[in-house]
Amino acid sequence: MMQKSNLKSNLKIKNTNFLRDTFIDTLFKRAKKDKKIILICNDQGAIALDNYRAKLPNQFLNAGISEQNIISTAAGLAKEGYKCFVYSISSFILTRAYEQIKLDLCVAKAPVKIYGVGCGYSYAIDGPTHHSTEDTAILNVLPNIEIFSPSDNASVEKIVNYHINSTSPSYVRIDRESPGLDFKKLINLNQGFRVILDNNKNYIISTGNFLFRLYGMKDIFRKANIGIIDLFKHKPINKSFIKKIAKCKNIFSIEEHNQNGGIGDIISSIITSKKLKINLYKMSLKDSSTFDYGSRNYLLRKNNLEIYQILKFIKNNLGK
Amino acid sequence: MNNEKLNKVKNKAQFIRKQILETVINKGGHLATSFSCADILTTLYYSGIMKYDNKNEKWNKRDRLIISKGHAETIIYNILSDLDFFPKNWLLKHYRSGKYLMGGHIDSKIPGIEFSTGSLGHGLSLASGMALGMKKSKNRSNVFVLMSDGECTEGSVWEAAIFASKNKLNNIIAFIDNNQISATDFLKNFTDIGNLKEKFTAFGWNCFSINGHSIKKIYTTINKIKNLKNNKPNIVIANTIKGKGLNSIENDPARHTKGLSKMEINDAKKQFKI
Numbered sequence: 001m002m003q004k005s006n007l008k009s010n011l012k013i014k015n016t017n018f019l020r021d022t023f024i025d026t027l028f029k030r031a032k033k034d035k036k037i038i039l040i041c042n043d044q045g046a047i048a049l050d051n052y053r054a055k056l057p058n059q060f061l062n063a064g065i066s067e068q069n070i071i072s073t074a075a076g077l078a079k080e081g082y083k084c085f086v087y088s089i090s091s092f093i094l095t096r097a098y099e100q101i102k103l104d105l106c107v108a109k110a111p112v113k114i115y116g117v118g119c120g121y122s123y124a125i126d127g128p129t130h131h132s133t134e135d136t137a138i139l140n141v142l143p144n145i146e147i148f149s150p151s152d153n154a155s156v157e158k159i160v161n162y163h164i165n166s167t168s169p170s171y172v173r174i175d176r177e178s179p180g181l182d183f184k185k186l187i188n189l190n191q192g193f194r195v196i197l198d199n200n201k202n203y204i205i206s207t208g209n210f211l212f213r214l215y216g217m218k219d220i221f222r223k224a225n226i227g228i229i230d231l232f233k234h235k236p237i238n239k240s241f242i243k244k245i246a247k248c249k250n251i252f253s254i255e256e257h258n259q260n261g262g263i264g265d266i267i268s269s270i271i272t273s274k275k276l277k278i279n280l281y282k283m284s285l286k287d288s289s290t291f292d293y294g295s296r297n298y299l300l301r302k303n304n305l306e307i308y309q310i311l312k313f314i315k316n317n318l319g320k
Numbered sequence: 321m322n323n324e325k326l327n328k329v330k331n332k333a334q335f336i337r338k339q340i341l342e343t344v345i346n347k348g349g350h351l352a353t354s355f356s357c358a359d360i361l362t363t364l365y366y367s368g369i370m371k372y373d374n375k376n377e378k379w380n381k382r383d384r385l386i387i388s389k390g391h392a393e394t395i396i397y398n399i400l401s402d403l404d405f406f407p408k409n410w411l412l413k414h415y416r417s418g419k420y421l422m423g424g425h426i427d428s429k430i431p432g433i434e435f436s437t438g439s440l441g442h443g444l445s446l447a448s449g450m451a452l453g454m455k456k457s458k459n460r461s462n463v464f465v466l467m468s469d470g471e472c473t474e475g476s477v478w479e480a481a482i483f484a485s486k487n488k489l490n491n492i493i494a495f496i497d498n499n500q501i502s503a504t505d506f507l508k509n510f511t512d513i514g515n516l517k518e519k520f521t522a523f524g525w526n527c528f529s530i531n532g533h534s535i536k537k538i539y540t541t542i543n544k545i546k547n548l549k550n551n552k553p554n555i556v557i558a559n560t561i562k563g564k565g566l567n568s569i570e571n572d573p574a575r576h577t578k579g580l581s582k583m584e585i586n587d588a589k590k591q592f593k594i
Contacts, residue, residue, distance in 0.1 A: 075449060080453025
């Protein structure tokens with residue numbers, strides 16, 4: 001395995017396009033031809049948003065800092081046949097308006113799509129008010145909603161295009177930082193996962209921004225005899241994912257999400273309910289450091305999620 | 321509204337109260353709050369001022385009605401039953417019993433209901449979304465809302481008040497069932513929502529304060545609103561008495577949940593000739 005100093009340099013990945021800009025640009029292309037599409041935000045900024053706002057003023061709504069009102073209003077608009085896309089910092093819209101999401105979207109089955117930017121520690125230095133480290137956990141317990149966690153621009157584009165005519169409420173966790181690359185293999189939305197690096201018994205299963213961190217190390221993982229799976233859809237889980245992991249011997253779930261209720265727990269519950277004989281090693285954010293401030297790398301290091309820590313952990317456990 | 325029509329609606333309001341009472345005696349339910357808003361809802365459904373089609377609940381030209389005070393299920397289910405939105409035997413078979421198709425709060429699975437409600441502070445925002453959508457679609461129907469005064473202590477109500485005013489949603493006609501009693505006590509004893517008319521006026525709404533048991537006043541106020549030429553959303557502070565129409569429960573803060581005693585049931589039956 002590589003030394004710590006060498007690994008750090010691999011994390012410098014050139015920014016190409018932010019995931020949120022891909023979301024807005026893709027939506028803009030569709031909205032130009034579909035007057036039923038409405039983008040609602042809570043006073044959020046983004047360069048791509050300026051273009052959308054200027055060219056499609058009747059399909060854009062800055063509803064101000066009023067998340068509860070935004071979700072219910074979007075539900076009302078959806079009831080009248082409009083295709084509402086809500087764009088917000090993830091933590092604000094999910095936790096402030098949780099009851100509205102539960103009742104006015106999930107009970108009502110209102111096909112409103114929430115694009116939450118800043119999942120995990122994306123807004124690292126801005127602190128726990130801006131972190132979104134429990135999004136999958138709190139939404140996974142609500143029936144009828146879909147949860148997506150794309151890791152590259154091509155995935156975001158595909159999800160937006162699917163969302164135009166989908167009939168479910170949906171949440172997309174968008175990392176604030178750009179992955180700066182597109183994996184060669186396009187996602188299959190029904191499957192809900194894709195194999196980034198194949199293996200016959202050992203897999204890292206990760207999601208969102210972690211994929212590009214891991215992708216940079218793929219040669220090392222190949223040599224270490226471990227594959228990589230991108231679990232980009234957290235709810236509902238497709239049967240093909242269960243089939244895929246059923247043959248595994250070791251799984252390492254890696255996520256920038258609280259230790260409770262993330263993809264580690266999703267996989268754990270599959271293993272339990274299907275009585276699978278798999279060693280599952282969960283790597284996630286400790287409860288104790290969830291509300292900390294710091295740079296993203298500092299916060300990850302504190303949770304043993306820096307890439308060299310991950311490699312060490314995997315090496316130790318695979319060698320058993 | 322001529323006298324003949326007025327009397328017809330008044331009689332209907334009395335009939336609906338009687339139906340509610342029978343339902344509550346047999347199955348339980350929210351009695352006091354239903355009597356509080358009985359004249360408002362009866363006027364909407366039986367005076368011809370609100371458009372709906374009981375055979376086609378999704379009729380695009382219908383006026384929308386959102387019951388934000390979702391604990392008013394006893395009255396709304398009785399009205400919808402009377403108007404044949406669903407088979408007459410549903411109330412007997414399914415209200416708070418059997419398969420619990422109809423539970424203790426308003427459910428959108430029941431024909432004639434737009435949104436499930438029960439937690440307060442959602443209705444005005446839901447209405448704002450519908451009202452905005454209808455304006456965009458050039459649908460000239462209105463969105464009626466029924467809220468409670470206790471509900472106005474929810475912050476989301478004021479988020480919606482700002483939004484509806486800014487977006488000129490003059491197709492909203494909201495009623496506040498202003499009976500001054502919340503779930504456990506008179507509002508003034510634990511919170512002070514102050515003068516709702518002044519507050520909504522300050523938020524940019526057309527505001528009307530009326531006797532919420534005067535069917536004539538409710539009807540003429542809606543008509544007045546429909547003829548207004550400004551762009552403001554509309555709110556009617558309907559001053560009501562919780563439990564209005566049944567002497568033993570009127571204006572009693574304990575009656576949001578407390579049921580009737582055997583003696584009270586006998587008295588109520590005599591009063592309503594059941």
